[in-house]
Amino acid sequence: MDKLPIKMKAVDLNAWFSGKQALSKINMDVYSNKVTAVIGPSGCGKSTFVRNLNRLHETIPGATVEGAVFLDEENIFKPRYDLVDLRRRVGMVFQKPTPFPTMSIYENAAAGIKLAGRVPRPVVDQAVETALKQAALWNEVKDCLDKPGIGLSGGQQQRLCIARTLAVRPEVILLDEPCSALDPISTGKIEELIHELKKEYAIVIVTHNMQQAARVADFTGFFLLGELVEFDVTGKIFTAPRDKRTEDYVTGRFG
Amino acid sequence: MIDSKLKEKAAFAILLAATIIVIAPVALILAIILINGLPALSFEFLFSIPRDGMRGGGIFPALVGTFYLIVGTALFAIPFGILAAIYLNEYAQRNRLTRAIELAIINLSGVPSIVYGLFGLSLFVEFLGFGASILAGSLTLAIMTLPVIITATREALSAVPRSFREVSFSLGASRWQTVRGVVLPNAIPGILTGTILGLSRAAGETAPILFTVAAFYLPKLPTSVYDQAMALPYHIYVLSTQVPNVSVKVQYGTVLVLVGMIFILNIVASYIRSYFRKKKTW
Ligand SMILES: Nc1ncnc2c1ncn2[C@@H]1O[C@H](COP(=O)(O)OP(=O)(O)O)[C@@H](O)[C@H]1O
Numbered sequence: 001m002d003k004l005p006i007k008m009k010a011v012d013l014n015a016w017f018s019g020k021q022a023l024s025k026i027n028m029d030v031y032s033n034k035v036t037a038v039i040g041p042s043g044c045g046k047s048t049f050v051r052n053l054n055r056l057h058e059t060i061p062g063a064t065v066e067g068a069v070f071l072d073e074e075n076i077f078k079p080r081y082d083l084v085d086l087r088r089r090v091g092m093v094f095q096k097p098t099p100f101p102t103m104s105i106y107e108n109a110a111a112g113i114k115l116a117g118r119v120p121r122p123v124v125d126q127a128v129e130t131a132l133k134q135a136a137l138w139n140e141v142k143d144c145l146d147k148p149g150i151g152l153s154g155g156q157q158q159r160l161c162i163a164r165t166l167a168v169r170p171e172v173i174l175l176d177e178p179c180s181a182l183d184p185i186s187t188g189k190i191e192e193l194i195h196e197l198k199k200e201y202a203i204v205i206v207t208h209n210m211q212q213a214a215r216v217a218d219f220t221g222f223f224l225l226g227e228l229v230e231f232d233v234t235g236k237i238f239t240a241p242r243d244k245r246t247e248d249y250v251t252g253r254f255g
Numbered sequence: 256m257i258d259s260k261l262k263e264k265a266a267f268a269i270l271l272a273a274t275i276i277v278i279a280p281v282a283l284i285l286a287i288i289l290i291n292g293l294p295a296l297s298f299e300f301l302f303s304i305p306r307d308g309m310r311g312g313g314i315f316p317a318l319v320g321t322f323y324l325i326v327g328t329a330l331f332a333i334p335f336g337i338l339a340a341i342y343l344n345e346y347a348q349r350n351r352l353t354r355a356i357e358l359a360i361i362n363l364s365g366v367p368s369i370v371y372g373l374f375g376l377s378l379f380v381e382f383l384g385f386g387a388s389i390l391a392g393s394l395t396l397a398i399m400t401l402p403v404i405i406t407a408t409r410e411a412l413s414a415v416p417r418s419f420r421e422v423s424f425s426l427g428a429s430r431w432q433t434v435r436g437v438v439l440p441n442a443i444p445g446i447l448t449g450t451i452l453g454l455s456r457a458a459g460e461t462a463p464i465l466f467t468v469a470a471f472y473l474p475k476l477p478t479s480v481y482d483q484a485m486a487l488p489y490h491i492y493v494l495s496t497q498v499p500n501v502s503v504k505v506q507y508g509t510v511l512v513l514v515g516m517i518f519i520l521n522i523v524a525s526y527i528r529s530y531f532r533k534k535k536t537w
């Protein structure tokens with residue numbers, strides 16, 4: 001654990017919603033080319049944590065934050081840190097599949113690229129194709145790229161959202177319960193995808209499904225009431241947790 | 256058992272009666288306007304100038320004047336209204352100042368239209384020296400319409416789920432890119448509907464144009480924005496109160512044209528609304 005390259009590092013991270021504390025003193029690392037799972041009962045601050053890794057938390061009125069998060073050893077909370085750059089390097093996929101309803105499949109996949117300014121059409125075409133292939137969606141949609149993105153099934157929509165994130169070529173991917181709205185088959189596809197993606201990216205996945213964490217994650221952090229109770233190699237969290245509360249949670253005694 | 260069935264029937268009867276009482280006067284008014292107005296409608300009536308001291312001829316100058324006023328109102332009210340709404344909804348901090356502005360906008364939409372008319376008279380006609388003109392009238396109507404457009408636009412913007420904005424931010428979009436690329440395209444139907452309804456209300460107003468643009472009788476078309484113009488609502492007022500012995504046919508014909516115009520605008524607005532509501536999926 002010590003020798004692994006650290007991609008992101010939260011140091012004494014605290015976060016509030018209108019004065020109500022949602023995260024307390026979180027210290028946690030995210031490693032390159034590894035999948036890190038964030039587990040815990042609902043309302044424990046999992047989403048709040050990952051939403052601080054791309055500084056989306058503070059876009060909510062009344063939301064505040066203290067502490068530091070390092071991306072490649074640079075504190076993303078330092079004054080005048082470039083938020084656009086941060087969010088392009090740290091991409092995010094949300095719980096509910098949210099393709100933009102007014103856009104086609106192609107436009108959805110290209111939405112992030114086009115924000116950066118004028119990009120020649122062949123370059124966009126190439127990026128869209130690569131991203132859709134990475135997201136294991138290309139074969140299903142290559143003949144209907146002009147159809148609306150919301151016409152796809154839920155699982156396809158979520159993979160489209162993953163493609164949209166990948167197309168920006170991030171370094172870290174945050175997935176906030178990406179499968180909770182999906183059927184088991186789509187979930188399986190996305191888990192496979194995560195296995196593929198970690199070859200190139202650092203991945204953080206929030207899940208309330210412990211089997212899922214056990215299947216996909218190299219490391220797992222257990223959150224409870226806004227605190228990081230325990231962080232370790234996934235196997236240890238599930239078989240030999242050090243903290244009684246972790247044990248209770250992973251054995252299903254609460255949560 | 257029987258009791259509850261009876262109550263159900265009574266409730267149904269009362270609701271139906273209430274609906275009929277509400278609809279009947281509107282239907283009656285429309286019927287009277289149609290019956291009396293339709294015989295007057297003709298190509299000549301629509302496209303020729305009034306004659307015989309407005310007792311005959313057509314209403315072309317008033318029709319054109321009202322058209323110019325709608326266009327002028329739209330030119331001023333739509334851009335400012337939409338931009339202000341975007342600012343208030345997407346940019347402004349929630350603080351005392353924005354709440355005061357919001358309260359002011361709500362109250363502005365309740366101000367009687369004659370007050371807007373007097374305001375337009377003192378600001379545009381006199382102080383800014385535009386004189387009674389299409390410019391002054393359009394500006395007055397625009398100010399009256401702004402709160403409607405701002406409120407409708409804000410509602411349409413608020414209806415776009417926050418999740419779309421978050422996705423856009425998460426892709427590295429700035430606030431303006433988010434508004435342009437994601438929020439506005441999803442809000443356009445609501446904005447259009449509200450805007451058209453606001454304009455159609457402006458088209459039928461008399462008080463705001465009374466001192467700012469409306470001409471009693473002007474048998475030629477305006478040639479510049481500084482010209483006075485006839486307008487349908489004021490023309491109706493003139494025909495029914497200021498000129499003796501105008502035939503009922505001419506009066507109702509004019510009313511029918513104005514009501515028809517507003518009706519068409521409203522139908523377009525509700526068509527847009529229902530068309531996009533069917534397509535909406537979030
Ligand atoms: N937009 C918000 N406004 C106020 N409180 C919030 C908001 N989002 C989350 N919270 C609160 O913060 C805490 C952590 O929430 P969250 O991070 O969403 O939990 P999780 O993702 O683990 O279910 C909860 O108590 C929740 O009620």
Ligand SMILES: [Mg+2]
Nearest residue numbers: 046047048177
């Ligand atoms: Mg959550």
